[in-house]
Amino acid sequence: MPSSTTDMTAAPADEPRGEDAPLRLAAHASPGLSGTATIPGDKSVSHRALIFGTLAVGETRITGLLEGEDVLDTARAMRAFGAAVTRDGPGAWRVQGVGTGALAEPADVIDCGNSGTGVRLIMGMMATCPISATFTGDGSLRHRPMGRVLDPLALFGARAVGRRGGLLPLTLVGAEAPVPVRYATPMASAQVKSAVLLAGLNAPGETVVIEREATRDHTERMLMAAGAEVSVSETPEGHAIALTGRPELRPLTVAVPRDPSSAAFPVAAALVSEGAEVLVPGICLNPTRAGFYTTLAEMGAEIAHENPREEGGEPVADLRVRFSALAGVEVPPERAPSMIDEYPMLACLAASAEGPTVMRGIAELRVKESDRIAATVAGLRANGVAVDEHEDGMTVHGRGPGSVPGGGLVATHLDHRIAMAFLVMGLGARAPVTVDDARPIATSFPDFRTLMAGLGARIQPAG
Known part of the structure; x- marks a missing residue:
């Protein structure tokens, strides 16, 4: 193998690959997130x-x-x-x-x-x-x-x-x-x-x-x-x-555009962090991928699309995100294909929205890296959030900004998106939210912790 590829298997030291010990992390309330979140490629x-x-x-x-x-x-x-x-x-x-x-x-x-x-x-x-x-x-x-x-x-x-x-x-x-x-x-x-x-x-x-x-x-x-x-x-x-x-x-x-699914995490973090303002540049907004951002707009999220342009054949824009008081919505089932990976993060955001958020037509989530409906529902309940589980989705009963009790342990089931979604939820919760194993994050977003720390997020190893 050429020397130029010898680092292909490298992973951050705190997110080992394979059968090493689980990496338990806790996310603490982090008001005032700010800065630029440079997302990896799609x-x-x-x-x-x-x-x-x-x-x-x-x-x-x-x-x-x-x-x-x-x-x-x-x-x-x-x-x-x-x-x-x-x-x-x-x-x-x-x-x-x-x-x-x-x-x-x-x-x-x-x-x-x-x-x-x-x-x-x-x-x-x-x-x-x-x-x-x-x-x-x-x-x-x-x-x-x-x-x-x-x-x-x-x-x-x-x-x-x-x-x-x-x-x-x-x-x-x-x-x-x-x-x-x-x-x-x-x-x-x-x-x-x-x-x-x-x-x-x-x-x-x-x-x-x-x-x-x-x-x-x-x-x-x-x-x-x-x-x-x-x-x-x-x-x-x-x-x-x-x-x-x-x-x-x-x-x-x-030229690979920046990943809208990965961008969902710092975007959501800014929305739940009181006083936050975060710039997320160069995000792919292909209409077949942008359902999450359409839904956030319907919930009242303050997200400005700046410098719209085309890169690598894909529409992109810089997103400027500010802390927002969100309202619950009913997500149209036909929107699911354009945001299928973002539902765990949306559900965690909905916990801080005012009123119920209904997500149906997402049975596909049951055969992802984990049963993402069951894993999300269990994680929300472990942190004091009321949620109804449906065969093809869930309804999250939010109580407004700062309403998530937190304090629970989330089983990630080796699912990177479950791990990141609940760590982000913890940034706006009253008590820390802990995930049982953050190692899978390296599969899609190896610099997640570094990027979030640069914005002021407190995500730390838990005992």
């Missing part, structure tokens, strides 16, 4: 930049790549499939691609760590190549459903062998003679849509994916930028994306 775009770099012919250059464990696992996987992946400096990477039909067969197991996005997109990438690969992940990923991707990939001619229920570890045998497919996704999932489109790249003819509700469209944007023939239309069946197979993808220069 995780969804970072995964795709590495994958499309591998499928292109020539050298793809990436700046602003998120260097969390999830994305680094995808970088290692791309090497295993034959790409030359080089790190030139912080966030700066090069990928020498091999082309859509020329992937190498990995010599070892592909370990995707905690990343459902990584493993599902990589399976799609290789499903129409005549090679086999074995996939695994950490304890959380090994319990997440892969059938939702394996089912459509089987239509192309791929075959999976492994644990009952399509769970990892499993071996995927790529199609020898792939055929194009027309597939209607049974759930709103950008991962499923993207896996099918990636598989369609090496199938002859036209592959079509139909969604009842449009999901994040980073894959379509990158396909178009790389020269693939893609059309998007509204049909009686739903939102349809058609891809003509076997293009020669051209290499890209990708």
Whole structure:
């Protein structure tokens, strides 16, 4: 492995990877947060930049790549499939691609760590190549459903062998003679849509994916930028994306925009910290990702969008956020695909809003890194917040700013978003909020504690 990549597995000393002792942290009330929160690159775009770099012919250059464990696992996987992946400096990477039909067969197991996005997109990438690969992940990923991707990939001619229920570890045998497919996704999932489109790249003819509700469209944007023939239309069946197979993808220069899902945490922190004013620059506001910010506006959040512009083909803006008295709202279920990762943070914010906040149509959260509905409900109740759990969501009964009692211990279930959401809630609570294990934060936001401390947040090791 080249010397330029020797730091790929490095993690902050206080957030170790693997089976080390849990890292228990407590968040204390932190009024007056201020400063600039520079968010890391978008995780969804970072995964795709590495994958499309591998499928292109020539050298793809990436700046602003998120260097969390999830994305680094995808970088290692791309090497295993034959790409030359080089790190030139912080966030700066090069990928020498091999082309859509020329992937190498990995010599070892592909370990995707905690990343459902990584493993599902990589399976799609290789499903129409005549090679086999074995996939695994950490304890959380090994319990997440892969059938939702394996089912459509089987239509192309791929075959999976492994644990009952399509769970990892499993071996995927790529199609020898792939055929194009027309597939209607049974759930709103950008991962499923993207896996099918990636598989369609090496199938002859036209592959079509139909969604009842449009999901994040980073894959379509990158396909178009790389020269693939893609059309998007509204049909009686739903939102349809058609891809003509076997293009020669051209290499890209990708400037990864800053992650709106990661930005949700310092944004929320400013909203619950009395007297706070925080600038969060360069945030991706792709309409298929910005539902959280639309919802905050409806709740009365004081967030100014400054310097709107386009970077890397994505709309971005600088967000100036001030402490706000929020009101509870009913979030439209159809908004869920555009903010699916932000619901735990929204629920924790809703605890400080005046009146109930209703979140329905989010059953997908039950099969994320954890059952995020159950984990969020349990964490809120442990900290004195009234909440009703529904099969497809929850209703949080807020009592206004400064109303969260706190003082509880939250079980994170090795879920980075649960850990960060409750640490942020603790910054505006009456008593500290403690999470049982903050190590998973490194999978998506390795500098979370450093960034929050720079704003004045008191997040400290707990006994």
